[in-house]
Amino acid sequence: MSRPLDRHRRFIASLEALADRQDRGALAALRRGLGKKPGEVADLYPYVLPWLPSTASPREENAYVLVAGLFALHPHSWHPRDDEGRSNLGASFARLMASDGSPSIEKRFVALLNCHLDDLPAHLRSAVGLLKAHEIPIDWAQLLSDILGWHWDTRAVQREWARAFWGQSAAQAGAPGAGDTITDQPQSVA
Incomplete structure (x- = not known):
């Protein structure tokens, strides 16, 4: 049996193949699923359902549909082999912060x-739109795994x-506290 992240990577490879061959119809079908309730856009199913395990829960199906739509919005992948270290969405935001430096980026990241x-789908649509505007890649397989692991009790993904x-960004800037412990306490955004 394959590991979930391997299955996620194969799914993302199938989406990358759609982007590589510029299948505008398929990518448009996937984008139409953004902001819709599960099942409202049936023409995206041929690109998603074959990649789901037969025992997939509705939450897992929704995560695959969400990531497929987000990918179709910004098909710029960051693979772990592209860079050393983390390649989750926090790392993509760190790249954005390094290139832009606007305080609003950190506020949007904290809100996420x-x-x-x-509320995660709406926040992710906004985040992906921001990363797209700055041509920052995303590790889509890791994002799919993280969405499935998004829990309030452990907050491990967050x-x-x-950390990423x-x-x-703290290590790059030489800021004190780069190795400080991150707590589970949510911080408010002013």
Whole structure:
């Protein structure tokens, strides 16, 4: 049996193949799924359902549909082999912060970390739009894995994203506290 991240990478490879051959119809079908309730856009299923395990839960199906739509919006992949270290969404935001430096980037990132699972699709659409505008790649397989692991009880995904964002940007800037511990306490965004 394959590991989930391997299955996610094969799914993303199938989406990358659509982008590589410039299958505009397929990518448009995937984008139409963004912001819709599960099942409302049936023409995206041929590109998603074959990659789901037969025992997939509705949450897993929704995560695959969400990532497929987000990928179709910004088909610029960051593979772990492209860079040493983390390649999660926090690392993509760290790249954005390094290239732009706007304080609003950090505020948007904190809002993303603090969002509830029900609000995650809207926050991710906004985040991916921002990364697309600055041509920052995303590790799509890792994002899919992270969406499936988004829990409020452990907040493990949120902590990993925070480590990738502040750990890299703080280390690059030589800021004190680059190795400080990140707590589970959500911070408010002013």
